[in-house]
Amino acid sequence: xxxDTTPDLPPEIxxxxxxxxxxxxxxxxxxxxxxxxxxxxxxxDGRILVNMDAERRRLDHIRHDPRVSITVLDGEDWGTHVxxxxxxxxxxxxxxxxxxxxxxxxxxxxxxxxxxxxxxGVLEIEAWHGWGRFA
Amino acid sequence: xxxDTTPDLPPEIxxxxxxxxxxxxxxxxxxxxxxxxxxxxxxxDGRILVNMDAERRRLDHIRHDPRVSITVLDGEDWGTHVxxxxxxxxxxxxxxxxxxxxxxxxxxxxxxxxxxxxxxGVLEIEAWHGWGRFA
Numbered sequence: 001x002x003x004d005t006t007p008d009l010p011p012e013i014x015x016x017x018x019x020x021x022x023x024x025x026x027x028x029x030x031x032x033x034x035x036x037x038x039x040x041x042x043x044x045d046g047r048i049l050v051n052m053d054a055e056r057r058r059l060d061h062i063r064h065d066p067r068v069s070i071t072v073l074d075g076e077d078w079g080t081h082v083x084x085x086x087x088x089x090x091x092x093x094x095x096x097x098x099x100x101x102x103x104x105x106x107x108x109x110x111x112x113x114x115x116x117x118x119x120x121g122v123l124e125i126e127a128w129h130g131w132g133r134f135a
Numbered sequence: 136x137x138x139d140t141t142p143d144l145p146p147e148i149x150x151x152x153x154x155x156x157x158x159x160x161x162x163x164x165x166x167x168x169x170x171x172x173x174x175x176x177x178x179x180d181g182r183i184l185v186n187m188d189a190e191r192r193r194l195d196h197i198r199h200d201p202r203v204s205i206t207v208l209d210g211e212d213w214g215t216h217v218x219x220x221x222x223x224x225x226x227x228x229x230x231x232x233x234x235x236x237x238x239x240x241x242x243x244x245x246x247x248x249x250x251x252x253x254x255x256g257v258l259e260i261e262a263w264h265g266w267g268r269f270a
Contacts, residue, residue, distance in 0.1 A: 078173065
């Protein structure tokens, strides 16, 4: 296990994060219980971006407690994975610019559903751990 | 999205859970922040079993708050995934029986590290959601 107290990710982890990997985000409900769900993400300039339907209950959880944790699995070898913790800042995505960028990253196409508002979450990485190839 | 208030999982989800899929478990730290990490698991008789090194900090989190969430990704198509919430009961694994069973499920071999105590977590599924093929 690699455990670093600084948020600076080494190049091999940045390289892995740049690919369209499976990932899971964990938030906490109002009652303090954890909730996990699979998510798309992109890594940009030291931050992780995710994007959600504006009606997702998860957004209420995040507004109440912005602390989240994301685990990204290497899509080619999921024995290698990195988990990152930090606070998520929410931003509207009025032109679906961010979800289109993320959808293109995973599918090569813009996001198909155009009639529902979306919200972007920007994760400032405060801590991270790597396993597998990164250990 | 399939959302059921009962913990009875339909047969197609039970079938998927029976395979050695990637999974991520979410716990909460003492300060209430969520922590996620990739994990092996097995599904047995309506429960999810995981197993940890007895020195893992995660065990302290779980002893303080046994509420956890696990997201299992379909290893063949990770657009399909199921997330389950519940409470984790901890049990010592003195003969490494459970970790060997889980390691064989994923690797075909017993767990290689024999000199460190392990602890099993048994998840009673209280709620679940399915996406993708299960929606």
